[in-house]
Amino acid sequence: MSLHLGVDGGGTKTAFVLVDERLTVLAEASGPTCYAFPADAAKVRRVLADGVAAVTAAAGVDAAALDSAFFALPGYGEASADVPVLDRVPGEVLGHGRYRVGNDMIAGWAGSLAGADGINVVAGTGSIAYGEWAGRSARSGGWSELFGDEGSGYWIAIRGLNAFSRMSDGRAARTLLHARLLRAFGTDRDFDVIGVVGGEWAGDRTRVAALSRVVVDAAEDGDPVAQGIVADAGRELALLAHAIRAALEVPAGETVPVSYSGGMFTAPTVLAAFGAALGSGYRLAAPVHGPAVGAALVALRGATRP
Template structure:
């Protein structure tokens, strides 16, 4: 049986999915984030090894048996020093060269559109847009949480924390968001939030992103500041889509296939709705609900790359 391995590395978790020739999932495993900027290169590789060992154990095979593997890794393609080290580590884990590495944005596109031309917006822990058109590839956004990742869970959480400080100061009226942050973080004093988030034992990127539901719940309770944050998140993601369609060369009147992935857009209706609404007012799009999750997308992309590689090798031998 030919088995393809897909790895979708995210800011919160990493999913390992194996599919067969028919595209059926035959093994699956989860580990924690492989975001090397947060956990370090060695720990990221250890977690890759953990997930790889799990799916191999389920299938009763060794890593050398995979026909092809694709690793979609967070922040890959953004560091000329770390990227080759990560790629080499993946090769060592597999024990062969039938693999490729790229940014995890590819997994979202490959899953949601089943590797068809079009664009995908990822809004999870971070945010990024990726698409393909007639062999052309492009990305927008995804510059990192320090000064970008608009519309992501991390960004929403940071905007929510900012709104909390404004409410505490009296710069804006206090709404349900204020009490939610106090309760969730167990604050005896509002200023305790500084140590909770930024102190010696403060919160990592994924933990901060995990505060985004506080903003969503506050919006459901009628908090105007929270509603504004989520509306702006949707608008920012729609802006990424507009930049991406232009970069890929779609015409202004062309209905561009578009889908989405990541917890913010798949689970938070109060972000997805303004996102889709903004899209429809800016340019024509063909809205496509995600066909597969990013993990399956990684497996499908591995199968696609295997086919391309085998055709190239066949052509060279003639």
């Protein structure tokens, strides 16, 4: 039996899965996010070392016994100076060189489409899309929460908070969303929101992104402002798929499988908005596997070429 490790790093957590040559899951583990920008070698090493130790212990094996591994790390390839650091750290953790490193978008694609040609759109804390077609590959999005990540949890939350501030000032009529966000912050004073988000949270992307759930719930309960935000998110995520289709030079008339991963797609309203915005020429497909198994599949293919 051969052993293959998949590691999927996300904006909220890092998932580890160990499989055999038939992609049978032998053990799983999870840890905090390994997102570090600029690359913080100590943080990444700590998260990866703890996760690898946990997943190998659960399977009763040692890291030295792994035949291959793929580390799908958030932000990989997006800052040239970080790449050597992120390339090196997994080897320090494993104690050998039987591994590869890539962006976490690859794990999302490989898992959702089981490695088949098509496009995967990720909408979690951030957003990004990746696709492969006839030996070509392309990405779109993933430009960070500061000036991109449209349609992501962070983006939806910020749009919701912006609507909240406008309602609070009287620049817009108050809807259910205003009361729901106040309740989420546990206060009845609108200006307390500034102190929490900017002060107590220091703008932490994970904590801010979690507010997207409040916006989505309000949309599902009929709030028109929240529904507009979700519809815009669906259109932005569909634009990622359209951009990749063009970059991959998919012939006109071809139907492209499109799958999805990330926490935002667990909300039926977000998934419905995305599907509606895709339009013709695409086949929306439920994910076959999660991103961690996708990372393991990439590792397995690189080791065995099945």
